[in-house]
Amino acid sequence: MSGTSEGPRPAAGTHTHSAGPSVTECDVLWPPAGHGPGSEPHGYRAAFRAATLPMAVVDREGLVVAANDALGALLGSSPAALTAQSAADLLDLAADGRTWHAYREVLHGRRARFRCTRRLKHPDGRALWAEVTVVPMPEPEAEPDVRPGTGRVLLSVADISDRRELQKRLRHLQMHDPVTRLPNRALFFERLSAVLETPPDQDDRLAPGRGRIGLCYLDLDGFKAVNDTMGHRIGDQLLEAVAGRLTECAAQDGPHDQDGPHRPGPHLVARLGGDEFAILVEDSSGTQQLTDLARRVLAALQKPFDLGGRRLSVSASIGVVERPMAGTSATGLMQAADTTLYWAKADGKARWTVFDPERNAHRMTRQTLSSHLRPAVERGEFTIEYQPLVGMADGVVRGVEALVRWNHPQFGMLSPNRFVAIAEEDGSIVQLGRWVLRSACRQARRWQLDHPSEPPLFISVNVAVRQVWDSDLVTDVAEILAETGLDPGLLQLELTESAVMGSAGRPLQALQSLSDMGVRIAIDDFGTGYSNLAYLSRLPVSVLKLDGSFVRGFRYDDGSHASPADETIVEAMVHLAHRLGLTVTAECVETAGQAERLRSIGCDTGQGWLYSRAVAPERIAELIGRRKLTV
Numbered sequence: 001m002s003g004t005s006e007g008p009r010p011a012a013g014t015h016t017h018s019a020g021p022s023v024t025e026c027d028v029l030w031p032p033a034g035h036g037p038g039s040e041p042h043g044y045r046a047a048f049r050a051a052t053l054p055m056a057v058v059d060r061e062g063l064v065v066a067a068n069d070a071l072g073a074l075l076g077s078s079p080a081a082l083t084a085q086s087a088a089d090l091l092d093l094a095a096d097g098r099t100w101h102a103y104r105e106v107l108h109g110r111r112a113r114f115r116c117t118r119r120l121k122h123p124d125g126r127a128l129w130a131e132v133t134v135v136p137m138p139e140p141e142a143e144p145d146v147r148p149g150t151g152r153v154l155l156s157v158a159d160i161s162d163r164r165e166l167q168k169r170l171r172h173l174q175m176h177d178p179v180t181r182l183p184n185r186a187l188f189f190e191r192l193s194a195v196l197e198t199p200p201d202q203d204d205r206l207a208p209g210r211g212r213i214g215l216c217y218l219d220l221d222g223f224k225a226v227n228d229t230m231g232h233r234i235g236d237q238l239l240e241a242v243a244g245r246l247t248e249c250a251a252q253d254g255p256h257d258q259d260g261p262h263r264p265g266p267h268l269v270a271r272l273g274g275d276e277f278a279i280l281v282e283d284s285s286g287t288q289q290l291t292d293l294a295r296r297v298l299a300a301l302q303k304p305f306d307l308g309g310r311r312l313s314v315s316a317s318i319g320v321v322e323r324p325m326a327g328t329s330a331t332g333l334m335q336a337a338d339t340t341l342y343w344a345k346a347d348g349k350a351r352w353t354v355f356d357p358e359r360n361a362h363r364m365t366r367q368t369l370s371s372h373l374r375p376a377v378e379r380g381e382f383t384i385e386y387q388p389l390v391g392m393a394d395g396v397v398r399g400v401e402a403l404v405r406w407n408h409p410q411f412g413m414l415s416p417n418r419f420v421a422i423a424e425e426d427g428s429i430v431q432l433g434r435w436v437l438r439s440a441c442r443q444a445r446r447w448q449l450d451h452p453s454e455p456p457l458f459i460s461v462n463v464a465v466r467q468v469w470d471s472d473l474v475t476d477v478a479e480i481l482a483e484t485g486l487d488p489g490l491l492q493l494e495l496t497e498s499a500v501m502g503s504a505g506r507p508l509q510a511l512q513s514l515s516d517m518g519v520r521i522a523i524d525d526f527g528t529g530y531s532n533l534a535y536l537s538r539l540p541v542s543v544l545k546l547d548g549s550f551v552r553g554f555r556y557d558d559g560s561h562a563s564p565a566d567e568t569i570v571e572a573m574v575h576l577a578h579r580l581g582l583t584v585t586a587e588c589v590e591t592a593g594q595a596e597r598l599r600s601i602g603c604d605t606g607q608g609w610l611y612s613r614a615v616a617p618e619r620i621a622e623l624i625g626r627r628k629l630t631v
Contacts, residue, residue: 054157057137058087060107065152074130074157076123087155091132092118106134106153117160129164130157177271179236180243188270188278192330195282214284214322216294217337220301221315221349223275230310237307238314243271245300250279253293267293278337287322287354294318294352302350315350317341322355339363365411369419372408373428377435381407384439385614388623389460389585389607392599397623399458399492401607402440403614404432420464429464430471437461437476441484441491443617448486451624460492460522465507468495474513481517488518492543496524508539515540522585527573536580544577546570548588551608554597571601578602 048055054071056064064087067079075082075090087093093116094100105111114134122128133156175187183191195213220242227235250267268280279297281290298316305312319340321333336355344353376382386400406414423429444459467473481488493514511521522543527550536544553566570586577584586598589608598606612623 056082056087056155058107058134058153058155060151060153062086062088062104062107064090071157074120074122074159091120091130091155091157093132103134106136109136112136128159128161131160132157180240180271182243182247182277183268183270185270185272188268188272188280189330191268192280192333195280196325196328196330196333211325212284212286212322213325213328213333214281214287214290214320215333215337216279216281216290216297216318216320216352217272217334217341218277218279218294218297218316218318219341219345220275221317221345223314226312226314234307234310234312238305238312239271239275241305241307242277242301242314243269245303246277246279246297249293249296249300252296253281253289281322284322287320290320290322291352291354294320298350298352317344317349318352319344320352320354336360366422368410369408369414370422370426373419373423373426374431376406376408377428377431381409382432382435383407384436384443385616386443386620387607387614388612388620389458389605390611392586392595392603392606397457398605399460399490400444400620401460401494401614402436402443402462404436416462424464424466427466427470429466433462433464433467434471434476434480437463438480438484441480441486444490445484445486447617447621447624448490450621454624456487456490457620457624458490458492458520459486460494462494462524465495468507468510473510474517477514477519478517489520492520492522494522494524494545497526512540515542525587527569536577536582541582543583543585544573545585545587546573546603548608551586551588551594551598552590554594567597567601570598570603574602 048066048068051068052070054068054074056067056071059065064082064085067082069079072079072082082090088100088103093103095118099116102111102114102116106114112135116132118130118132120128120130134153137152137154175184175190176182177184223235223238226238246269250269253267267282268278270278270280272278279293281293284290297318301314301316305314319337319342321336321340323333323336339360340353340355343356343359344351347353383405384402385405386402388397389399389401390396391398404416404420406419408414420429423432440459440461444457448456463473477491477493480486481491495511515521520542521540522545523541524545525547526544527547550566550570553563554570574584583604584602586603586606587608589595589598589606589610591610595606595610612619
């Protein structure tokens with residue numbers, strides 16, 4: 001016999017083992033000697049038996065046909081005892097559907113190669129990682145009746161435990177901070193994403209604390225000063241000591257239920273970079289658990305640190321976020337935590353602050369408005385309304401104040417207190433202020449031309465201090481007056497008291513130049529800022545506008561809410577202003593009683609709802625015809 005036995009071939013799935021010497025366990029692998037050019041069957045057989053790489057020949061049914069000594073040693077069995085056993089059972093290839101399917105594809109000739117990694121148990125009891133490779137074997141030429149792709153496969157098993165251990169060590173170095181030995185930013189986000197992407201099962205959704213997540217995001221207050229004054233070596237020691245205390249706090253808290261399917265053990269503490277740390281709380285029981293943890297962290301960090309003979313005290317600001325995992329993304333959670341940490345610092349540091357959706361909505365609205373401000377001017381989204389300035393003695397309209405409004409496509413009509421401060425912060429107030437000034441002067445000139453027989457109204461425009469610093473206000477005013485044809489004496493510019501008081505250098509020069517041009521300068525909200533009266537004699541001011549808080553303290557029509565102190569202060573300021581040659585305008589006049597009292601103490605003009613709210617230009621045109629307002 002030449003590598004085959006006489007008689008019919010065994011049916012698929014059955015195996016016979018001849019006791020005679022004509023067929024050995026390796027005869028099935030290669031054709032007999034001399035069959036085909038260059039054949040070296042005995043060399044192949046010897047190499048198979050002696051190979052240090054564990055190998056086996058497996059038939060199309062997945063049963064071991066032959067195994068070498070190395071595979072027997074790996075699995076703690078003799079090669080002969082492995083024959084006819086399922087290779088998938090021996091090497092755990094059916095543990096998951098994907099691996100099992102790929103393995104079967106190779107067995108049936110529909111895939112050229114398969115490789116997977118499996119964790120096996122060595123006969124000596126230790127665990128090892130093995131890389132299993134399965135490839136088809138060439139069909140023996142001695143069996144031409146065997147269909148291609150229905151023969152045997154060669155299975156090899158490589159021990160990759162050392163490689164896996166090296167990879168594990170390298171990953172640990174890659175995913176941990178070298179200073180504190182805590183998980184770093186990469187590992188934190190990997191863990192956070194994995195938690196959020198794993199949906200809770202039905203039991204988790206029903207159990208208290210399941211399906212929620214919490215985060216304490218903290219930053220050391222004044223850490224840069226430690227690095228700058230004591231050096232980075234002390235700074236690193238401080239970070240290491242802080243990491244130890246954070247880990248202790250997290251371990252004291254721990255998960256409430258360690259028997260469930262979720263990971264037991266303390267919360268994840270990570271250093272995200274610099275002096276920023278995070279404590280991730282899985283399966284949070286609610287905000288109270290997070291705030292208790294934050295409180296313990298603050299208390300732990302406030303205890304002095306002894307570092308190399310130095311005694312240091314630090315504090316931290318902590319942003320606390322707690323919410324359901326459903327609908328939460330890693331990016332969204334970190335954005336909320338970062339915002340809340342910023343609030344904690346802005347509120348005074350050395351504290352924890354809980355995320356507030358309403359406060360965040362206000363912040364988001366503010367950011368949206370800031371990003372839309374400059375394009376809004378170009379798109380013409382701003383309008384101006386005008387509020388009359390009325391002579392207190394005769395009720396005649398002397399002028400109007402221009403009040404800008406923003407007709408926002410999303411938020412509707414916005415008053416100045418919603419966006420002017422934002423415009424001052426980002427500098428867009430210069431562009432917006434120039435547009436308001438030009439539009440108001442053009443409107444004032446139009447009223448003058450439309451009513452030539454009536455005394456012209458002066459126009460009062462608010463100017464931000466940043467317009468004085470960041471633009472050539474004098475040039476802008478001169479060009480706009482020349483462009484519109486408005487007389488400089490009909491323009492009044494209002495600046496807040498805090499912006500005017502203490503002015504020196506460029507602001508003072510600008511105000512003086514505007515005054516020399518004939519433009520009137522008014523101090524808005526007088527009495528609420530520095531109230532340094534000495535500056536009134538040195539600044540080119542023409543008008544004081546008393547803040548409405550004083551007027552509100554005046555006697556109402558029914559005699560209630562009277563404030564004698566406010567009346568005395570207003571009377572003194574009016575008399576002082578008149579002695580200095582200034583006129584006085586009272587803001588927020590709402591009742592006839594207030595108007596009468598202001599009139600009696602000599603206030604020159606007033607504005608407020610008693611006379612008119614801010615209205616469209618067309619309404620002001622109607623007032624010019626009759627001029628006198630009845631109240």
